[in-house]
Amino acid sequence: MIQTSSARRWLTGLCTGLLISLLMSLSALADEVFVLSEVAPVLDAPRFNATTLAEPPKGTALTILTNENNWLQVDYHGQTGWVSRWLVGTEPPQAKVTHLEGELDADEVRLRASEVTTAGAIRGLSEGETEFGGGTDYAELERMEGLQPDPNELTEFQRPLTAR
Amino acid sequence: MRSIRRHRLTRVGFVLPLLALPALADEYHNVNQIVGDRALGMAGAYTAVSDDPAGLYYNPAGLVYATADNISASVNSLQYRQIQYDDVLDGQYDWERTSTQLLPNFFGVMQTVGPFKVGLSSSTPDSVSENQDQQFEDFGSVDRYIINLNREDVRYNFGPGIAYELNEQFAIGLTLNYHYRVFESNINQYVRFNDDTLEWLNTYLETKEHGVRPKLGFMWSPADKVAIGLSIDQTLVLSSNTHYQSARCRTGTGSSGCDADGEEAVPEIQTFNDVRLYPVQVRTGIAWFPNPALLLSADMIFHTGAGATENDDIIVFSEREPTLDVALGAEYYWTPRYAVRGGVFTANANTPELELGKTFQDPHIDIIGLTTSLSRFTRDSSITMGVMASRGEGESQLFGDLKNLVQDTTVMDVSVFLSTSYRY
Amino acid sequence: MDPRTCTLSPALCLSLALLLSACASAPPDDYRPRLSQQLEETLTPADIQAEVDFGRHVAASILGRMDGLDNDAVQRYVNLVGQTVARASRRPELDFYFYVLESDQVNAYAAPGGYVFITRPALALMRDESELAAVLAHEIAHVDQRHIVRALDIGATGSDAGLAQLMGGASETTRVVFDQAVDQALSILFEKGLERQDELEADAQGAILLASTGYDPGALRRYLDRVHESGTDQHAELSGTHPPFDVRLAALDRQLHDEGLTGLDYPRLAERFRDRTQP
Numbered sequence: 004m005i006q007t008s009s010a011r012r013w014l015t016g017l018c019t020g021l022l023i024s025l026l027m028s029l030s031a032l033a034d035e036v037f038v039l040s041e042v043a044p045v046l047d048a049p050r051f052n053a054t055t056l057a058e059p060p061k062g063t064a065l066t067i068l069t070n071e072n073n074w075l076q077v078d079y080h081g082q083t084g085w086v087s088r089w090l091v092g093t094e095p096p097q098a099k100v101t102h103l104e105g106e107l108d109a110d111e112v113r114l115r116a117s118e119v120t121t122a123g124a125i126r127g128l129s130e131g132e133t134e135f136g137g138g139t140d141y142a143e144l145e146r147m148e149g150l151q152p153d154p155n156e157l158t159e160f161q162r163p164l165t166a167r
Numbered sequence: 168m169r170s171i172r173r174h175r176l177t178r179v180g181f182v183l184p185l186l187a188l189p190a191l192a193d194e195y196h197n198v199n200q201i202v203g204d205r206a207l208g209m210a211g212a213y214t215a216v217s218d219d220p221a222g223l224y225y226n227p228a229g230l231v232y233a234t235a236d237n238i239s240a241s242v243n244s245l246q247y248r249q250i251q252y253d254d255v256l257d258g259q260y261d262w263e264r265t266s267t268q269l270l271p272n273f274f275g276v277m278q279t280v281g282p283f284k285v286g287l288s289s290s291t292p293d294s295v296s297e298n299q300d301q302q303f304e305d306f307g308s309v310d311r312y313i314i315n316l317n318r319e320d321v322r323y324n325f326g327p328g329i330a331y332e333l334n335e336q337f338a339i340g341l342t343l344n345y346h347y348r349v350f351e352s353n354i355n356q357y358v359r360f361n362d363d364t365l366e367w368l369n370t371y372l373e374t375k376e377h378g379v380r381p382k383l384g385f386m387w388s389p390a391d392k393v394a395i396g397l398s399i400d401q402t403l404v405l406s407s408n409t410h411y412q413s414a415r416c417r418t419g420t421g422s423s424g425c426d427a428d429g430e431e432a433v434p435e436i437q438t439f440n441d442v443r444l445y446p447v448q449v450r451t452g453i454a455w456f457p458n459p460a461l462l463l464s465a466d467m468i469f470h471t472g473a474g475a476t477e478n479d480d481i482i483v484f485s486e487r488e489p490t491l492d493v494a495l496g497a498e499y500y501w502t503p504r505y506a507v508r509g510g511v512f513t514a515n516a517n518t519p520e521l522e523l524g525k526t527f528q529d530p531h532i533d534i535i536g537l538t539t540s541l542s543r544f545t546r547d548s549s550i551t552m553g554v555m556a557s558r559g560e561g562e563s564q565l566f567g568d569l570k571n572l573v574q575d576t577t578v579m580d581v582s583v584f585l586s587t588s589y590r591y
Numbered sequence: 592m593d594p595r596t597c598t599l600s601p602a603l604c605l606s607l608a609l610l611l612s613a614c615a616s617a618p619p620d621d622y623r624p625r626l627s628q629q630l631e632e633t634l635t636p637a638d639i640q641a642e643v644d645f646g647r648h649v650a651a652s653i654l655g656r657m658d659g660l661d662n663d664a665v666q667r668y669v670n671l672v673g674q675t676v677a678r679a680s681r682r683p684e685l686d687f688y689f690y691v692l693e694s695d696q697v698n699a700y701a702a703p704g705g706y707v708f709i710t711r712p713a714l715a716l717m718r719d720e721s722e723l724a725a726v727l728a729h730e731i732a733h734v735d736q737r738h739i740v741r742a743l744d745i746g747a748t749g750s751d752a753g754l755a756q757l758m759g760g761a762s763e764t765t766r767v768v769f770d771q772a773v774d775q776a777l778s779i780l781f782e783k784g785l786e787r788q789d790e791l792e793a794d795a796q797g798a799i800l801l802a803s804t805g806y807d808p809g810a811l812r813r814y815l816d817r818v819h820e821s822g823t824d825q826h827a828e829l830s831g832t833h834p835p836f837d838v839r840l841a842a843l844d845r846q847l848h849d850e851g852l853t854g855l856d857y858p859r860l861a862e863r864f865r866d867r868t869q870p
Contacts, residue, residue: 040681049850052853072459073846089795094634098684100639140655143659144650144651147650151686335618462625502626549627
């Protein structure tokens with residue numbers, strides 16, 4: 004019965020190998036999310052009206068324990084709590100990216116805008132007209148971009164909200 | 168009526184009786200390999216899920232609900248199988264057959280084309296390869312008994328599918344698979360009796376089938392978070408080629424060489440072109456998606472019976488009874504990156520239960536299996552590792568003309584599988 | 592199911608239509624996506640730069656069609672509210688901009704990259720600051736979840752890589768594709784709308800943005816109710832690009848209840864809203 008016992012050995016080996024690899028993979032299963040919002044309370048239940056346990060700063064990695072609908076149960080410095088999935092993400096926060104800066108870039112965009120209308124002309128549209136018409140208005144866009152408040156004004160503005 | 172699956176080998180004195188050709192799990196069950204990526208981990212309870220390329224196998228209508236325009240999935244498994252027949256020889260010696268095989272379990276791709284989802288898949292819904300090499304000494308009137316058996320039986324499905332969403336609650340799909348099956352069996356048996364006479368047997372059997380396997384699927388969403396799937400298919404064999412040859416030899420006490428003794432000694436290849444009849448498969452499934460992390464699914468798999476194929480008085484392919492099988496599966500994502508699945512399935516015998524007093528009965532073994540798998544995801548891909556284990560106990564009649572002898576039979580199967588899936 | 596468009600036999604179609612209309616429910620696309628689909632792409636700085644530059648061009652195109660409200664005080668106020676809510680977004684790499692448009696429609700739009708617009712009639716329909724915050728939060732959520740970029744059909748390799756290539760390309764072909772992508776984005780904003788699931792997710796994230804920045808999370812619910820009741824032409828336009836109101840309201844109610852967002856007694860700031868929007 005040489006063949007039989009070798010088969011049994013093979014099977015035992017297979018099962019052992021499987022068990023070991025499963026155990027190894029289990030230890031690697033810790034999954035993290037990163038706090039991406041400026042405000043991401045860790046609560047003691049998956050509800051906003053629960054008690055806030057901590058407010059980890061943006062960029063903090065939280066180990067996921069389990070999930071329930073739109074909430075993740077996480078470990079934060081040994082504390083177990085719940086955070087809304089809408090305030091965290093599976094990739095760490097990125098550095099600030101701003102739109103093309105200064106006059107030079109604005110020129111470039113204007114240049115591109117004219118290229119676009121040229122491309123529109125190729126497709127049978129008359130000069131300066133896309134399918135949605137109207138073309139572009141970068142001057143007004145710059146007005147829009149110039150409306151951002153300064154930080155102090157913003158802090159002052161948020162006072163009635165943060166007072167809770 | 169005789170069957171080519173059995174061959175007479177008798178001897179005055181010790182009786183080495185009719186040896187039925189190998190009987191193993193696949194041919195006598197309608198549920199065999201469980202194919203697919205997520206589907207495998209969920210024990211094949213996938214008819215109401217089917218929202219990835221595996222839908223081409225379970226329910227093509229499900230492709231409509233795929234969550235990416237393009238998906239591909241590939242699954243490979245390493246399978247170990249063991250079958251044990253108790254007390255086969257002299258009431259005490261067991262037979263054991265094993266097989267190890269690396270199988271291309273499933274490959275499928277799908278994409279969105281206009282209002283349709285189209286896909287192409289290749290699957291191995293049935294495969295067994297088995298091996299027996301055993302030697303027994305000094306029992307009854309036998310000095311030495313050797314049996315070598317090799318057998319391979321693989322079914323391949325390959326073909327395109329298309330699905331269309333009729334409205335928000337209803338979808339329909341069709342898969343048209345090409346069916347190819349190849350079966351090959353070799354048996355060598357050598358017996359040396361105590362009186363120095365010899366008896367040997369060599370049998371070869373081969374069948375190749377070409378055919379089509381159309382599958383029509385429906386998917387219905389009758390209520391929030393609930394889906395019901397239905398699919399119907401049948402394998403239709405268009406051409407089949409079976410070769411059979413058996414050579415045997417017995418020596419008398421006083422002579423050398425094979426004596427006549429009224430038995431043939433010179434082999435002759437017989438050819439049959441009769442086609443095997445396959446049952447109609449009806450799969451119904453229900454799935455519940457209570458939240459994005461949990462999915463529960465159940466399938467009921469009904470196969471009709473299938474008639475025997477006869478050529479004159481020879482049974483080329485024997486009759487099959489209807490079966491009803493069940494598969495239950497669950498999937499749970501405990502983080503967005505990891506999911507675990509588990510399932511249980513039955514593979515009931517499509518043969519009648521054995522009865523003492525009857526001859527040439529097919530084995531009857533009901534099997535229950537468990538599956539589990541673990542997936543790790545990125546946004547656009549996943550890798551999955553899983554295990555499937557099944558076991559069944561039943562009865563076989565290895566020596567078909569010994570009407571009062573059946574063998575307790577245990578089938579055990581362990582598979583490890585790896586799969587990858589891409590969305591783009 | 593409309594029997595006129597049905598390719599099956601009319602009798603079968605009719606019976607199916609009856610059967611199916613008898614049990615209306617959320618479509619499968621709402622419940623089938625699994626948790627793994629919440630995983631985000633790994634975005635490179637070039638991807639994000641492309642998103643911002645593309646969004647900026649879309650925003651300039653919107654401004655080519657519509658003028659801004661000529662009242663800096665109101666514009667600044669809307670910006671203050673928007674910046675307050677945007678603090679809770681998951682895109683700290685983006686600068687958000689907010690702008691009130693002159694239009695006869697009740698609507699709000701978000702171009703990729705952080706450019707958020709709201710129309711003057713929409714502002715006029717609001718009763719307090721939390722409602723303004725709610726509408727802006729919904730639009731911030733679209734930007735946060737990159738709904739428009741994902742809905743664009745650029746190349747075969749996925750939207751991000753496609754967009755980055757498009758912004759870096761100088762050939763005539765990439766310019767044509769760029770132009771088409773801008774048209775496609777405008778078409779999504781003004782005609783076709785986003786996927787229903789995207790709108791529901793923007794509502795869901797919007798409520799969380801409100802609650803975590805201290806605004807009454809029930810504000811969107813109240814605002815939508817009023818839009819619905821106003822029942823004017825504007826309503827038709829808004830619903831053309833958004834899921835049916837009853838579906839949105841039901842989903843919001845369920846979320847407010849399940850996630851403990853009711854009875855929080857967070858400020859609505861009606862007085863400040865009145866003071867700063869009605870000169």
